[in-house]
Amino acid sequence: MELIRAVKEGEVGEVIAVWSKDAGSQRDIPLWIEKAGHELLAVNEKEEYNEFVIKKLR
């Protein structure tokens, strides 16, 4: 939900990082980015969470 909010509020071209540790989000975030037509730039694995870096394309 936080990712959708951040992307909706952001400007086209903006790069957004989302931290997530819940299992569902690990699966859902890449799926949503693809469906919504944005770009997943990186997934950085940290000790307690994963960082998804997204570029808003439209």
Added chain:
Amino acid sequence: MKKVVVLGGGVGGSVVANHLAKKAKRGDCKITVVDEDGKHVYQPGFLYVTLGKQSPAKLVRNERTLLKRSVDMVTSRAERIDPGERTVHLAGGKKLDYDYLVIATGSTLHPEQVPGFEGAHHFYSLEGSIGLRNALMKFNGGDVVVAVGGVPYKCPPAPAESACLLDYYFTKRGIRDKVNLKFLSPLGRVFPLESLDPLVTEVFKQKNVETTIFFNIESIDPKSKKVESLEGETVNYDLLIAIPPHSGADVVIDSGLGDRGGWIPTDRHSLLAKGHGDIYVVGDATDIPISKAGATAHYEGLVVGDNIAARLNGQSPPDNYDGKVTCFCDAGFHKGIMMTFDYENPPVPPPLNRRHYLGKMMINRLYWMLIPKARV
């Protein structure tokens, strides 16, 4: 005497004010609640208004009657907070100074942010719920779509609860076979709480509710009766129930205390506004990514009341908010589920039963006596 100003007379503000009034030593502080219209609204009752089962007037009480006598009440619009001067500016030029400020200003609905929203109904305000009730009474068949117009929104399970209750409502009216119920979820699952998703998915299957995931409303075309998602899909409707986009309160935005959505960056354990040692935030107003719900505001309010009482007494704040939320959902046909969870423990999938339905009915009846008065 220290001054505590509470902005907002909803669940969170009332609980903080009444709990603090009980906890603080007499003469330690003067508590003032500021609310724009002085009305306290029991929002979980909106769903029952839409079904014609709840009198709208019974969901509204005068906030003054819910506050302890030692708490002052000011009915006015808070226009700006000046953290440097520790002052709240009210409409008409009045000012209130504070030693501790509690921001419990809730969320504001923004249907105007979705093009074509006039083609939809919603149940997130009393007026909206009455409008939806009237539309449902006239509805005799077709596609009924429940969808979300922006995240975050209050009470994340409410749209799913609405779909279940519409199944019950149309069945009781004898027209369920003429209604196609569609539920468009903004997330990658049907229910926001992951551990409960399989249960709700099964319930929807049994109730013949069609589901689509990753559907966040971008626009509505009332003429052709189509709703489009920002993910690029289009769904037809005959009756659309859409949750309006939410933001934080104007006073938060105008004071520069919110993020882009007007939510206040808040420490999730102390509930202090980040960077401000004397401003607490409860309920929807925070940016904490948990349910924006009355139950959240209630538990947060108790923690903030305890902590301000301790600080007034020269002690360290004793409480940390652990993310506790307990809530009931009505699944229709006199069955319900109860969910309890916190930051570290997701809800355990509960049984769908009559006991939890009765629990919800009990809260609906006892709310005024127990919760705003901080008796539990």
